[in-house]
Amino acid sequence: MKKGDILVYFALLxxxxxxxxxxxxxxxxxxxxxxxxxxxxxxxTSLYITEPLQFSVFPxxxxxxxxxxxxxxxxxTKLILSNAGNAGKVISTFGHFVxxxxxxxxxxxxxxxxxxQFIVITKGSERVAEVxxxxxxxxxxxxxxxxxxxxxxxxxxxxxxxxxxxxVQREADFYGxxxxxxxxxxxxxxxxxxxxxxxFVGGIIIGIVIEGMDFNEVIGVFALATxxxxxxxxxxxxLVSTATGITVTRAASDENMANDLKKQLFGQPMVIFVAxxxxxxxxxxxxMPKIPFIVLGGGLLALGAYENKAIKMNKVKKExxxxxxxxxxxxxxxxxxxxxxxxxxxxxxxxxxxPIVDVNQGGDLLDRVVAIRKQCAIDLGMIVPVIRIRDNMxxxxxxYVIKIKGIEVASGEVLMDHYLGMKNDDSIDNIEGIDTxxxxxxxxxxxxxxxxxxxxxxxxxxxxDVSSVISTHITEILKHKGYELLGxxxxxxxxxxxxxxxxxxxxxxxxxxxxxGDLQKVxxxxxxxxxxxxxxxxxxxxxxxxxxxxxxxxxxxxxxRQNMKRAITNRFIQNGAANAIALDPDxxxxxxxxxxxxxxxxxxTLPPEKLQSLFSGLKRSIDSLNSLGIQAIVITSPVTRFHFxxxxxxxxxxxxxxSYNEIEQFVKINIKNKITV
Numbered sequence: 001m002k003k004g005d006i007l008v009y010f011a012l013l014x015x016x017x018x019x020x021x022x023x024x025x026x027x028x029x030x031x032x033x034x035x036x037x038x039x040x041x042x043x044x045t046s047l048y049i050t051e052p053l054q055f056s057v058f059p060x061x062x063x064x065x066x067x068x069x070x071x072x073x074x075x076x077t078k079l080i081l082s083n084a085g086n087a088g089k090v091i092s093t094f095g096h097f098v099x100x101x102x103x104x105x106x107x108x109x110x111x112x113x114x115x116x117q118f119i120v121i122t123k124g125s126e127r128v129a130e131v132x133x134x135x136x137x138x139x140x141x142x143x144x145x146x147x148x149x150x151x152x153x154x155x156x157x158x159x160x161x162x163x164x165x166x167x168v169q170r171e172a173d174f175y176g177x178x179x180x181x182x183x184x185x186x187x188x189x190x191x192x193x194x195x196x197x198x199x200f201v202g203g204i205i206i207g208i209v210i211e212g213m214d215f216n217e218v219i220g221v222f223a224l225a226t227x228x229x230x231x232x233x234x235x236x237x238x239l240v241s242t243a244t245g246i247t248v249t250r251a252a253s254d255e256n257m258a259n260d261l262k263k264q265l266f267g268q269p270m271v272i273f274v275a276x277x278x279x280x281x282x283x284x285x286x287x288m289p290k291i292p293f294i295v296l297g298g299g300l301l302a303l304g305a306y307e308n309k310a311i312k313m314n315k316v317k318k319e320x321x322x323x324x325x326x327x328x329x330x331x332x333x334x335x336x337x338x339x340x341x342x343x344x345x346x347x348x349x350x351x352x353x354x355p356i357v358d359v360n361q362g363g364d365l366l367d368r369v370v371a372i373r374k375q376c377a378i379d380l381g382m383i384v385p386v387i388r389i390r391d392n393m394x395x396x397x398x399x400y401v402i403k404i405k406g407i408e409v410a411s412g413e414v415l416m417d418h419y420l421g422m423k424n425d426d427s428i429d430n431i432e433g434i435d436t437x438x439x440x441x442x443x444x445x446x447x448x449x450x451x452x453x454x455x456x457x458x459x460x461x462x463x464x465d466v467s468s469v470i471s472t473h474i475t476e477i478l479k480h481k482g483y484e485l486l487g488x489x490x491x492x493x494x495x496x497x498x499x500x501x502x503x504x505x506x507x508x509x510x511x512x513x514x515x516x517g518d519l520q521k522v523x524x525x526x527x528x529x530x531x532x533x534x535x536x537x538x539x540x541x542x543x544x545x546x547x548x549x550x551x552x553x554x555x556x557x558x559x560x561r562q563n564m565k566r567a568i569t570n571r572f573i574q575n576g577a578a579n580a581i582a583l584d585p586d587x588x589x590x591x592x593x594x595x596x597x598x599x600x601x602x603x604x605t606l607p608p609e610k611l612q613s614l615f616s617g618l619k620r621s622i623d624s625l626n627s628l629g630i631q632a633i634v635i636t637s638p639v640t641r642f643h644f645x646x647x648x649x650x651x652x653x654x655x656x657x658x659s660y661n662e663i664e665q666f667v668k669i670n671i672k673n674k675i676t677v
Contacts, residue, residue, distance in 0.1 A: 095228025381534025
C-alpha cells in the first residue's frame, strides 16, 4: 500500500474522529485554517480546469470536505458552550471583524451570507447538476452511435474509440454524482443555520443559568462567538458552493476560465469601445458622480484601443508565421512516399455532388457508406476497407467516380435537387424530366425535379434520392468487385478473429497445410461468385482435409463449395425449387475431354465453332428464361462447373453456375433448357 493511500485513509478517519474527540482552542484554530485553505484550493482548481472531467474526484471530495466542516462545527460548538464562549482566535477574530462593535450589523451580515449561499449559489448549482445529469444520460446513445460511426468510417481507431466511450461513461457518472453531491452542499447550509441557532440559544441558557451572567453580557460573549463560528464555517462553504457551481456549468474548452473570460468578455474591441462611450454619456446626466464614470469610461476606451492593436499585431504575426511556414515547406526536401500509397477503394465527387457528404447541408452519404460496409460484413463475411471520399475539381460537376486500387471501375452522373424516377409497368410516361440510365443496373430512368415529385408518384414512378442512387451503385460494385479488396492482411485479420474461438483449427491449417496466399485465393474465388465467406470454420476444415492431397486453389475452391451447399442453396435458390439450364451430356463430355493440366492450374480449349455454338445456345436459354421473369441458373456436373464458369465469364459475368453437389437434396430442379453443341 502506498504512503499517499495511507495518508488519505488516516485523514478520513480523522474527519470522523472530529465529531467525537474534543479539541482545544489551538487545535481548532489549526483545523479551521486548513478548512479555509482547502476551500480556496478547490475554488481555484475549478477555475483552472478546461472540462469537468478533469476534476472527476470533486463529488467525493465534496462529501469529505463537507463532513470535515461539520466536524469542526461540532467541535466549535463544544468549546463555545463549555468554555464560556472562547472557541479560539480564528472564531473570535471573525466575530470581532464582522460585528465591528455593532452586534445587529453582524447578525444581519451573517444572515445575508447564509441566504446568498443557500438561495442563490447552492440552489442554482443543484438545479444545473440535475439538468446536466439528465441531459448527459439522454445524450449517451447518440454519442455512442457517433463513436461507432467514426470507427466504422475509419476516422478513429479502436484505441481512440475505447477512450471516447470511456469518457462518455465517465461524463455520465460525473454528472450523476454531482447531482447527488449537490445535496451535501444544501444540507450543509441548512445544518449550519441550525448549529448557529443552537449555539446562540444554548449560549444564552448556559450564560444566564450556569455562569450567572446578565443578559447583555451573555449576548456580548456568546453571540459574538456564535457569529464568528457561523462565518468561519459559512465562508469556506460559500467558496466550495461557488466551486460546485463553476464546475457543473463549465463547458468543455481548450483553456481555463480566466483565459476564456479574457477572450470572450474582453476580446471584442468594438464592444469595449461602445461600453466606454456609454459610460461617458451617462456621466453627463445631472447629479451623477462624474469622476467614476469618466475614469471607467476612459479606461474602457484605452482597453479597447489596446485590444484592437493587439488583434492587429497577432494578425500580422500569424500571416508572417504562415509565410515562413510556406517558405520552409517549399525549401524542405519533397517526400513522395505518401504519393505511392493507393487506397483500396475510393470515390471522387464533382463539386455539385459534394453536398451529399456534408452533414451540415443534410448529406447522409457517409452514414450510408457505413451501413453498406456493415451489410457487406453480414452478407459476405468480409470487412470492406474504409471507402475514401474526396472531391475532384477536374471531374464534371455532376459526376462521381468509383475507383479500386486507384483505377476507375465505375462512374455515374446525378442531378442534385432531383429524384431518379424508375418507370413501372403501369407508369404514365408524361412526366417532365431528363432521360437517363440508372447507373448500377443500366435501366432506363428519368431525372425528375423536386417540384414534380407528387405528380411523378401519382403517375406510378418509383423515386430514388441521389444518396440512394450512389449508395446502391457502391453496393453493386462491392458485390461484383469486392473480392479484389481481399488482401493478405484482411485474411490475416479474419484468422485472428477466428483464432479466439478456434485456435486449434487455425494453427493446424494455416500455414501448415495451406499458405496464407492460397487461402486468400480460395476466399477470393468464393467472393467472386457471390458465395459468403462468413463460415470460415467450414472453409478451413475443408482445406485442412483436402489441402494435403492437392495445392490447386481452383480445385480446393470446388471442394469448399460442395461443403457449403447449405449456404449456396440458401443464397441462390428460393422456395426449394430451381428453374435451371442444364448442359447436354455430350457438351459436358466435350469439355472434360479438352481439360489441360499445367503447374499453374487447368484450363479448357474448345474449337472456335464449338465455342461459338455454346455461347449462342447459352444466350438463347438465358433470354428465354428472362422473358418469363426467371433468373437464369446453370447446373452442371462437379467436374465441369468451374471450367464452364471460366469459359462464360466474359460473356455473362453475373451468370450463376452451380454443380449438383452444391445443391441440397430437398431442392426440386426444373430443367427449362439444355445447351448443346
